[in-house]
Amino acid sequence: MEIPYTVEPRPDTGVYNAKLGIWLFLASEVMLFGALFSSYVLLRVGATTWPHGYEHLNIPLATVNTVVLITSSVTMVMSWASLAMKNLRKYRVYMGATVGLACVFLVIKGFEYAAKFEHGLYPSESTFMAIYFTLTGLHGLHIIGGIIVNCYLLGPGSRMWKTDPARFTNRVEIAGLYWHFVDLVWIFLFPVLYLL
Amino acid sequence: MGDFLGLPFDASAHGPLIDRMIILVHWLMLVLFTGWGTYFVYVLLRFRRSRNAKADYQGVRNHASSYLEGIVAVIEAVLLIGFAIPLWSMRVNDIPPESDATVVRMVAEQFAWNVHYPGPDGVFGKTDISLISAENPLGLDRNDPAAKDDIVTINQLNLPVGKPVIIHLSSKDVIHSLNLPLFRVKQDAIPGQSIRVWFTPTVTTADIQHTMAKKFSLPSGKVPEELAPLVTLADYTGKDGQVVLAKGASLTDDVLPSLRDAGISEIILAPETPTEIACAQLCG
Amino acid sequence: KTIGIQYAITALLFLLFGFTLMMIMRWQLAYPGQSIPFIGKLFGDANAPDGVMLPEFYNQLGAMHGTIMVFLGVVPLAVGAFGNYVMPLQIGAPDMAFPKLNMMSYWIYFVGGLTMLSSFLIPGGAASSGWTSYAPLSVIATAGQTVWLLGMICLITSSLLGSVNFITTIFQLRAKGLSFMRLPFFVWAQLVTSFLLLLAFPPLEAAGVLQLMDRLAGTSFFMPSGLVVSGQPLANTGGGNPLLWQHLFWFLAHPEVYVLILPAMGIVAEVITNNTRKPLWGYRSMVYATIFLGFMSFVVWAHHMFLTGMGTVISSFFQATTMIISIPSIIILTALFLSLWGGSIRFTTPMLFALAFLPMFGIGGLTGLPLGLAPADIHLHDTYYVIGHFHYVVAPGTLFALFAGLYYWFPKVTGRKMNDTLGRIHFWLSFAFINGVFMPMFIQGLAGVSRRLYDGGAMYSHAQGVMHLNVFMSVCAWCLGLAQIPFIFNFFWSIWKGKKVSDNYWDATTLEWAAASSPPMAHGNFATAPEVYRGAYEYSPPGNVSDFLPQNKPVEAH
């Protein structure tokens, strides 16, 4: 007996298994970052002094990174759309772009970190720096996770396109949902850490 | 009920209120438990297989249980609004003005309580962590005029009876919890925060000691270990008229014979320190 | 299914280990400062010089007992084992929705468990700041705490993967005709439990990451300024808040306690209906109560923090929510009680454990009420009263329900039944001794004796009156340990030598009994996809020949 609804949606719930699964996973991610965010609020309200992000952090770099990440989100959704339009070549291009942009994001972040360390700004420097490194670090890990998944879907994973295109398209959609969420987290981190 | 629960001796003004709270809840619990318990036992006997071979598909038809649940809810609401909330606000909001209270600072550390009295001038001297040392656990700045008359004790808290006490509680290292069970006082001491606790002692230590004193028949053999930490509240004289066991001393094997031939068969003993500053938080 | 069994064995072994730690601690509580007999020498001078347990070692055992029992014992057994094995069968699913994910979740749990155990071997020993790991104590603690945090992060990740899988499975793979109001109550319990795990655990994961940063990267999330530890000012920059940890911890840990109890209630409901031979009374109200309970459990966390300096407004809020959350529990228990009325009760071994659960959980739950009223909590907080309260819900409560489940589903898993006589011996001894351990705790607690004292309070005069109870409690604890021998023997003996029984040994109605016993370990549960025609508990329906009507039986058998 095969596991049903791996590809086609279950009539009464209207979704296929992985779709529900990823959304539930994202729900828990929301609670994870939500908890860190409310910790940030609690600490900041309790703090006697709190620096403005722009005093310590490099806004131009971060802005570029925001653009990069949002763009990668678009290429991601485009890669799914290409598959929906039965076009594997375009899919490869867009997915490749997504991975590429993700790496660019990490490289830029790398420069940012390096700069901090040169000025002797370590997490232990202040609560602000601690929050900054923890949040961006955790977000970075999520980016890396995304890159791994996307690489798989770009390389070996894409063989499935031959055997079971519908399911492969779903997988890409799932990966996309995760990727957009990572982007979404950054959309909040950027103002919270850098602009306020 | 209070005795049944074995709540400790009350030594503070608000103690009885807290005990009443505890007692009331336990009445509710007792009623619920015995009620359901008897029902439970009855059902198990009445509806066992051998007595009731065929189960009844419907089971209970009436909805008495809903009313029961309603009643429990109402009682809980009464306990909460009628007793718990007012009592809590009395504990944390109605703090008497410091002018007519004994005010002390207590700073917890692993593993001691540093008590800081402001002295006659009623003003606490400045403290500074850079001054902290073995001799000066609070880092009290002795050059500060206000500090001149300050008194610092360790693990000892002396308070007048009948006058409110306000304790400014904090900690040097980890979280501790000031626990004075006989005074129904318990409050976490949290580093980086100063929290105020207040209560009014109603009994002197001596009186507590007397209420805790118990008669023991003189042990035949050696002194059992549970008697060892206890002390007498009076002098016991041998038959030659001179004191063999002085007031405040504890029973030892060597005095037993002389007490016996003095014809003393029972002896009154009480804990040496009937109440200590306990710490109720895991702190290492 | 394989995974369910793996979970069961691993979890049982951890339970046994956690209990063993406690039996060692109970020696120290009964005979403070006396050398532990036989095994005392084995712990080394770092922990117990010539067999006398050091306070530090006592704290390690305490913290690890709590952690292991909750996160490595009961939750994996209740959710990982019963959830994985029984739930898919009960909803007529071929398997879990994501088998690979499921396997990952088990192995991550396994690694997490080994990590925890390994911490006993490192210098400084295991975590010793209680299972609650309150900062700053936990931040300045020995390396064991770091290992504890890493272990927790594994366990949390495993639970998250698990719960995603559970929820998806329940929503997506229900058999044809199995609408939500036809689900066995056990499945409902698992569903709500999974949501609790899914949404309450991440905050603790976040807290864990922050504490790791504090310990490894020298940050000060939980460390206020100006700390002086044993005379030396701490180097850290400060600016943190110790209570932040407590908020995040209890935001998980309160829902967690319902994670411990809900599956237990589910099992009890199954066993009771089956052995009263009548439908569950008030099934719907139980379902709604469970959902409500699950939701409320997210807004009571600070009732563990009344004495951290809480004002009237907030304390009133949390007292109110705490009182409110007791109502659904009362509803569920009442429903279970009333289900007995008019039944034809068979006192089988699982039934004995299930019945015992009711009053035991009753005691545990009722003693939660005084703790929930802040003024009473002033006297009772962090005393043995609290220890008594929650052990009544987790030990004679949850553990007994889990035993009931083990005896009840054993025939399904192995095709053989466990020996009844041994089962009864196991029950009656356990029942007697477990009460002997925990009932005196209320007396000690009311007398004001604090928990987590390595001498059981012997140092305090206010405790003198009740110290003698410690010996009795410890003896009961050790006898409770002996009382498990019949069970352990029975368990392994029955796997190979137990009496072979039919697929539906208990004449039950729910779907798992429609599947062949000890189904092939390969994925795929049912020969043909079952179809459901009625609710889960059609026992002794009027005008039916047999006294039960399985969910998947097509036509009324007139």
Place this chain on the structure above:
Amino acid sequence: METASAESVRKHVRVYVTVFVALMALTLITVAISTLHLGTTAAILVALFIASLKASLVAAYFMHLISEKKLIYAALTLTVVLLLVLMLLPVSHFADRGL
């Protein structure tokens, strides 16, 4: 969006592009505003408002939430509610530290 006909997908693509432009614009706007150094409260409100706007765009269009199924909505509503509870955590901490 499993069963998306090529045609409907093309429509999607146009939407994606517009959303992309909007996101870029909003990004620049927040940065611009931040250079004005408004008062803390105002700054926070504006920044969070714009962030939420961007987030909802991403969620609605890239993650196809506008056309999602009831079940998903239900799950997310629950999550959002509990997220709010989580956000009340600091409030519960500071609201009144009575003593």
